[in-house]
Amino acid sequence: MTTSATFPNDVTIKGTLNAASVNLNASAKNSDISPTADLDYDKLEHLHAIHVERVQLGTTAITDVSTHIAHIAKGATGSVLAVEIACGVVPTAAGPTQTIDVKKGTSSVLNTTVVLSSANTEFVSVSGSLLTTAVKDYTAGDVLVVTMTPTTHTSDIVQSPGVTIYVREDAA
Numbered sequence: 487m488t489t490s491a492t493f494p495n496d497v498t499i500k501g502t503l504n505a506a507s508v509n510l511n512a513s514a515k516n517s518d519i520s521p522t523a524d525l526d527y528d529k530l531e532h533l534h535a536i537h538v539e540r541v542q543l544g545t546t547a548i549t550d551v552s553t554h555i556a557h558i559a560k561g562a563t564g565s566v567l568a569v570e571i572a573c574g575v576v577p578t579a580a581g582p583t584q585t586i587d588v589k590k591g592t593s594s595v596l597n598t599t600v601v602l603s604s605a606n607t608e609f610v611s612v613s614g615s616l617l618t619t620a621v622k623d624y625t626a627g628d629v630l631v632v633t634m635t636p637t638t639h640t641s642d643i644v645q646s647p648g649v650t651i652y653v654r655e656d657a658a
Contacts, residue, residue: 532561532655538632539648549636556588556651557630564655566595566622566630569614574646577604584644585635588614588651595622595630602644611650 519525538554569588584602588595597615606612616622624630632649 532657533567534653534655536630536651536653537648538651539646540634541646551633551635554632554634555629556632556649557653559624559626559628559630559655561655561657562626564624564628564653566590566616566624566651566653568652569596569600569616570611570650570652571600571602571614572609572611572648573602573606573644574608574648575644576602576606576608577643580604581637582643583637584647586614586647586649587633587635588649589631589633590621590624590628591631593621602647606644 534557536557538556540552540554566588571586573584580603582603585599586602587599595617597617600612600614602612630651630653632651634647634649636644
Protein backbone atom coordinates (compact mmCIF):
# COMPACT_ATOMS: atom_id res chain seq x y z
CA MET A 487 0.00 0.00 0.00
CA THR A 488 1.33 3.39 -0.96
CA THR A 489 0.60 6.55 0.88
CA SER A 490 1.12 10.08 -0.26
CA ALA A 491 1.63 13.33 1.56
CA THR A 492 0.82 16.82 0.39
CA PHE A 493 2.90 19.78 1.53
CA PRO A 494 1.20 23.11 0.81
CA ASN A 495 4.44 25.09 1.31
CA ASP A 496 8.17 24.75 0.58
CA VAL A 497 9.94 21.77 2.11
CA THR A 498 13.59 21.79 3.19
CA ILE A 499 15.44 18.55 3.75
CA LYS A 500 18.73 18.72 5.63
CA GLY A 501 20.38 15.56 4.51
CA THR A 502 19.82 13.14 1.66
CA LEU A 503 16.47 12.44 0.07
CA ASN A 504 16.26 8.97 -1.42
CA ALA A 505 13.35 8.47 -3.78
CA ALA A 506 12.43 5.46 -5.87
CA SER A 507 11.10 7.86 -8.52
CA VAL A 508 10.40 11.56 -8.91
CA ASN A 509 7.58 13.13 -10.89
CA LEU A 510 8.08 16.83 -11.61
CA ASN A 511 5.03 18.69 -12.84
CA ALA A 512 7.11 21.48 -14.34
CA SER A 513 10.32 21.59 -16.31
CA ALA A 514 13.51 22.83 -14.73
CA LYS A 515 14.39 26.45 -15.42
CA ASN A 516 17.82 28.07 -15.56
CA SER A 517 17.44 29.47 -12.03
CA ASP A 518 16.73 25.95 -10.74
CA ILE A 519 20.19 24.71 -11.71
CA SER A 520 23.10 25.33 -9.37
CA PRO A 521 26.11 27.11 -10.92
CA THR A 522 28.21 24.22 -9.61
CA ALA A 523 26.03 21.52 -11.20
CA ASP A 524 28.15 19.04 -13.15
CA LEU A 525 25.98 18.68 -16.27
CA ASP A 526 27.07 16.57 -19.21
CA TYR A 527 27.72 18.53 -22.43
CA ASP A 528 25.03 16.60 -24.30
CA LYS A 529 22.32 18.08 -22.06
CA LEU A 530 23.19 21.64 -22.99
CA GLU A 531 22.46 24.06 -25.78
CA HIS A 532 25.55 25.93 -26.92
CA LEU A 533 26.12 29.50 -28.08
CA HIS A 534 29.09 29.88 -30.42
CA ALA A 535 30.75 32.99 -31.78
CA ILE A 536 32.47 31.95 -35.01
CA HIS A 537 34.95 34.42 -36.48
CA VAL A 538 36.26 34.53 -40.04
CA GLU A 539 38.76 37.13 -41.18
CA ARG A 540 40.48 37.80 -44.46
CA VAL A 541 43.91 38.98 -43.45
CA GLN A 542 45.53 41.38 -45.83
CA LEU A 543 49.01 42.78 -45.40
CA GLY A 544 49.92 45.99 -47.17
CA THR A 545 47.83 47.80 -49.74
CA THR A 546 48.15 45.35 -52.61
CA ALA A 547 44.68 44.81 -54.00
CA ILE A 548 43.04 41.46 -53.44
CA THR A 549 40.69 40.97 -56.33
CA ASP A 550 39.61 37.35 -55.93
CA VAL A 551 36.47 36.15 -54.23
CA SER A 552 37.31 34.26 -51.07
CA THR A 553 35.11 31.52 -49.67
CA HIS A 554 35.62 30.40 -46.08
CA ILE A 555 34.04 27.41 -44.34
CA ALA A 556 33.08 28.98 -41.03
CA HIS A 557 31.27 26.12 -39.27
CA ILE A 558 30.24 22.52 -39.81
CA ALA A 559 27.25 21.74 -37.60
CA LYS A 560 27.67 18.88 -35.14
CA GLY A 561 24.55 19.35 -33.03
CA ALA A 562 21.15 17.99 -33.98
CA THR A 563 19.74 21.46 -34.68
CA GLY A 564 20.93 25.04 -34.62
CA SER A 565 20.16 28.58 -35.72
CA VAL A 566 22.13 31.58 -36.84
CA LEU A 567 21.28 34.27 -34.28
CA ALA A 568 23.30 37.24 -35.52
CA VAL A 569 26.01 38.29 -37.95
CA GLU A 570 28.42 41.15 -37.21
CA ILE A 571 30.87 42.50 -39.81
CA ALA A 572 33.73 45.00 -39.57
CA CYS A 573 36.97 45.88 -41.32
CA GLY A 574 40.40 47.02 -40.24
CA VAL A 575 40.97 49.65 -42.93
CA VAL A 576 38.35 51.47 -44.98
CA PRO A 577 39.22 53.31 -48.19
CA THR A 578 39.47 57.10 -48.06
CA ALA A 579 37.66 57.55 -51.40
CA ALA A 580 34.39 56.20 -52.68
CA GLY A 581 34.57 53.23 -55.03
CA PRO A 582 36.34 50.26 -53.46
CA THR A 583 34.01 47.86 -51.67
CA GLN A 584 34.02 44.42 -50.11
CA THR A 585 30.72 42.51 -50.31
CA ILE A 586 30.13 39.98 -47.53
CA ASP A 587 27.61 37.13 -47.52
CA VAL A 588 26.95 34.35 -45.00
CA LYS A 589 25.38 31.19 -46.37
CA LYS A 590 24.08 27.84 -45.25
CA GLY A 591 25.55 25.78 -48.05
CA THR A 592 24.69 27.85 -51.10
CA SER A 593 21.71 29.78 -49.66
CA SER A 594 22.26 33.14 -47.98
CA VAL A 595 21.04 33.56 -44.41
CA LEU A 596 21.01 37.34 -44.89
CA ASN A 597 18.23 39.50 -46.33
CA THR A 598 20.87 41.34 -48.34
CA THR A 599 24.63 41.10 -48.53
CA VAL A 600 26.65 43.60 -46.50
CA VAL A 601 28.82 46.00 -48.48
CA LEU A 602 31.81 47.55 -46.71
CA SER A 603 33.02 50.82 -48.21
CA SER A 604 34.40 54.27 -47.38
CA ALA A 605 31.07 54.93 -45.63
CA ASN A 606 32.04 52.49 -42.86
CA THR A 607 34.21 53.23 -39.83
CA GLU A 608 37.29 51.16 -39.10
CA PHE A 609 36.77 48.60 -36.29
CA VAL A 610 33.07 49.44 -35.91
CA SER A 611 30.77 46.53 -36.63
CA VAL A 612 27.62 46.53 -38.70
CA SER A 613 24.88 43.96 -38.27
CA GLY A 614 23.79 41.71 -41.08
CA SER A 615 20.00 41.52 -41.44
CA LEU A 616 18.96 37.87 -41.04
CA LEU A 617 16.24 36.21 -43.05
CA THR A 618 13.14 35.34 -41.08
CA THR A 619 12.78 32.06 -42.95
CA ALA A 620 14.10 28.66 -41.95
CA VAL A 621 17.26 29.14 -44.06
CA LYS A 622 19.01 30.46 -40.93
CA ASP A 623 18.14 27.20 -39.13
CA TYR A 624 20.36 24.19 -39.68
CA THR A 625 20.90 20.54 -38.78
CA ALA A 626 23.91 18.30 -38.19
CA GLY A 627 26.23 18.29 -41.18
CA ASP A 628 25.12 21.64 -42.60
CA VAL A 629 27.98 24.01 -43.47
CA LEU A 630 28.05 27.75 -42.82
CA VAL A 631 30.09 29.61 -45.42
CA VAL A 632 31.35 33.21 -45.62
CA THR A 633 32.07 34.77 -49.02
CA MET A 634 34.03 38.00 -49.44
CA THR A 635 33.93 39.69 -52.83
CA PRO A 636 36.10 42.78 -53.35
CA THR A 637 35.76 45.26 -56.18
CA THR A 638 38.82 45.56 -58.36
CA HIS A 639 40.98 48.53 -57.36
CA THR A 640 44.72 48.90 -57.29
CA SER A 641 44.98 50.88 -54.06
CA ASP A 642 42.94 52.49 -51.29
CA ILE A 643 40.92 49.31 -50.69
CA VAL A 644 38.80 47.75 -47.95
CA GLN A 645 41.27 45.70 -45.90
CA SER A 646 41.01 42.85 -43.40
CA PRO A 647 37.25 42.37 -43.27
CA GLY A 648 36.07 40.20 -40.39
CA VAL A 649 32.79 38.39 -39.84
CA THR A 650 31.48 36.99 -36.57
CA ILE A 651 28.53 34.59 -36.77
CA TYR A 652 26.63 33.90 -33.56
CA VAL A 653 24.87 30.53 -33.54
CA ARG A 654 22.81 28.53 -31.06
CA GLU A 655 23.38 24.82 -31.42
CA ASP A 656 22.06 21.81 -29.54
CA ALA A 657 24.54 19.30 -28.23
CA ALA A 658 25.51 16.45 -30.53
